[in-house]
Amino acid sequence: MPAAVTFRNVSRHFGAVRAVDDVTVEIAEGEFFAMLGPSGSGKTTCLRLVAGFEQPTAGEIAVFGQNMAGVPPYRRPVNTVFQDYALFPHLNVRDNVAYGLMIAGRGRAERHRAAEAALELVQLPGYGDRKPGQLSGGQRQRVALARALVLEPRVLLLDEPLGALDLKLREQMQEELKALQRKLGITFVFVTHDQGEALSMADRVAVFNQGRIAQVGAPSDVYDRPATPFVADFVGSSNVLPPEVTGRLAGRRLPASLRPELVRILPPGAAGSLATARVISTQFHGAVTRVHLSMDGLDLAALLPRGARVPEEGAAVGLSWDPDDLHLMDGT
Numbered sequence: 193m194p195a196a197v198t199f200r201n202v203s204r205h206f207g208a209v210r211a212v213d214d215v216t217v218e219i220a221e222g223e224f225f226a227m228l229g230p231s232g233s234g235k236t237t238c239l240r241l242v243a244g245f246e247q248p249t250a251g252e253i254a255v256f257g258q259n260m261a262g263v264p265p266y267r268r269p270v271n272t273v274f275q276d277y278a279l280f281p282h283l284n285v286r287d288n289v290a291y292g293l294m295i296a297g298r299g300r301a302e303r304h305r306a307a308e309a310a311l312e313l314v315q316l317p318g319y320g321d322r323k324p325g326q327l328s329g330g331q332r333q334r335v336a337l338a339r340a341l342v343l344e345p346r347v348l349l350l351d352e353p354l355g356a357l358d359l360k361l362r363e364q365m366q367e368e369l370k371a372l373q374r375k376l377g378i379t380f381v382f383v384t385h386d387q388g389e390a391l392s393m394a395d396r397v398a399v400f401n402q403g404r405i406a407q408v409g410a411p412s413d414v415y416d417r418p419a420t421p422f423v424a425d426f427v428g429s430s431n432v433l434p435p436e437v438t439g440r441l442a443g444r445r446l447p448a449s450l451r452p453e454l455v456r457i458l459p460p461g462a463a464g465s466l467a468t469a470r471v472i473s474t475q476f477h478g479a480v481t482r483v484h485l486s487m488d489g490l491d492l493a494a495l496l497p498r499g500a501r502v503p504e505e506g507a508a509v510g511l512s513w514d515p516d517d518l519h520l521m522d523g524t
């Protein structure tokens with residue numbers, strides 16, 4: 193059974209810019225795969241390479257085992273949902289959704305039937321006669337999704353599809369998208385720079401840094417066992433301890449990641465204290481309080497759950513953590 197999408201040593205350079213630099217990864221059929229990384233790290237270029245809007249400078253892309261070199265976008269079993277939706281303002285919702293079927297030469301009755309079914313799928317039944325301008329942002333996003341799904345792609349490419357939505361709607365659409373993907377069983381390749389979104393939706397996450405994949409794994413792997421300081425910092429904020437500090441605390445001179453929610457704050461000199469620190473500031477965030485600490489000049493963060501005693505700013509405190517929670521990183 194070939195992978196849904198295979199990148200084999202794929203690079204895409206623009207002059208001196210290595211937008212994508214020797215990427216090798218396999219995305220399984222039916223997988224919800226997130227490409228996560230900061231702006232400019234090469235995620236969108238990877239998606240465009242799969243869609244056929246870009247050609248690799250080196251390497252090979254295959255979809256279901258078929259090498260895509262020389263295959264034009266409209267002949268690939270993939271479809272793309274863009275961040276800006278790219279709906280036609282003068283066409284109504286039904287004709288927007290049915291557009292790809294019209295290009296494919298399908299008859300009017302079939303187009304309308306398929307468009308109505310796709311609108312039903314994205315929970316917009318009965319909206320066919322409206323123009324995009326008469327819809328909310330979330331509804332437009334759903335129309336863009338319906339338009340991509342109506343062609344029944346085996347792989348759906350989504351480029352920051354929720355980027356334009358406010359937080360509440362974004363969270364709602366995250367759940368809906370995930371449920372839809374499960375229901376349809378098709379492969380989703382989802383580009384985002386929002387780590388919360390990637391962790392909560394994806395089966396696996398590839399973390400991009402400067403055109404390369406720094407780590408690929410299940411959300412809990414990437415979060416709990418980051419391979420490099422970059423991944424530790426980008427995927428949820430983490431305390432990154434330099435090798436000399438880890439050497440002192442854990443006996444191995446390697447950078448280490450320590451998640452703020454795993455740091456415990458104790459009274460100074462309390463039994464079980466592994467280090468001492470000073471409280472620089474505290475910030476109330478509702479569900480948690482963030483404590484900014486200085487440990488021998490090294491900035492650290494701790495997150496206290498609701499109800500925990502919050503130390504005074506300026507106070508000396510003891511720190512502890514479970515030794516297993518100090519995650520040593522041997523990647524670079």
Ligand code: ATP
Nearest residue numbers: 206209211229230231232233234235236237238385
């Ligand atoms: P964002 O989240 O901002 O969309 P991204 O991770 O998707 O970022 P890409 O859009 O893939 O990043 O861009 C990767 C790098 O390649 C960037 O430095 C970008 O400026 C460069 N780049 C992308 N397309 C082109 C192009 N057509 N010509 C020249 N440089 C390009």
